[in-house]
Ligand SMILES: [Zn+2]
């Protein structure tokens with residue numbers, strides 16, 4: 001399998017997953033024209049899998065469904081929130097579904113949506129965890145990160161930037177709450193707790209435009225990982241651009257005393 005981010009952040013999120021047999025969209029929240037352009041070079045998409053119903057994850061769903069006969073798959077809560085239609089498929093939180101040679105586990109997360117989830121993608125030789133939009137990290141999320149060769153994890157805001165931002169107090173409270181978003185520090189702590197020696201690279205996702213910068217996010221996470229003896233390549237996903245394609249060959253991990 002191959003995975004590409006088509007854009008990441010509060011303005012829109014989507015990933016393109018390509019297997020030998022099919023093309024799958026994970027979330028559908030970037031611009032319809034961006035998705036159309038990317039799909040021109042792919043087998044027609046068969047499936048759209050949604051993490052939750054917030055518009056930055058679903059806003060181009062109708063446009064994609066007008067052009068392509070895709071099955072929509074999400075948790076019952078998410079499908080209910082966007083208006084469940086005939087032929088769409090429920091994926092219970094905690095379940096694992098097969099899509100050809102790739103299986104996808106639906107990992108429950110804490111966020112202010114009906115029934116949000118992250119994903120653990122597994123093929124014969126590769127595992128990728130994708131977890132964005134969560135207020136706190138639960139044990140299922142930590143297990144998914146530990147299982148993965150590549151990790152895509154939210155690093156939404158820098159605590160200092162959010163504190164001094166012009167956002168109203170109620171919005172700051174919502175972002176920091178257990179059903180809001182992960183700070184750079186929260187993200188770093190989760191990675192320090194759960195990365196294993198097989199983790200080949202980390203992508204930081206869903207960075208806030210107003211309360212974060214790619215430099216701050218990467219620096220916070222890298223510093224925390226290095227302090228715990230983990231030398232893993234860390235990249236912040238772009239808001240409006242496609243990413244590299246996973247898996248790429250990341251430089252070999254440096255073995256430190258902490259790995260022993
Ligand atoms: Zn959300």
Ligand SMILES: [Zn+2]
Pocket residue numbers: 009010013054056057133206
């Ligand atoms: Zn979001």
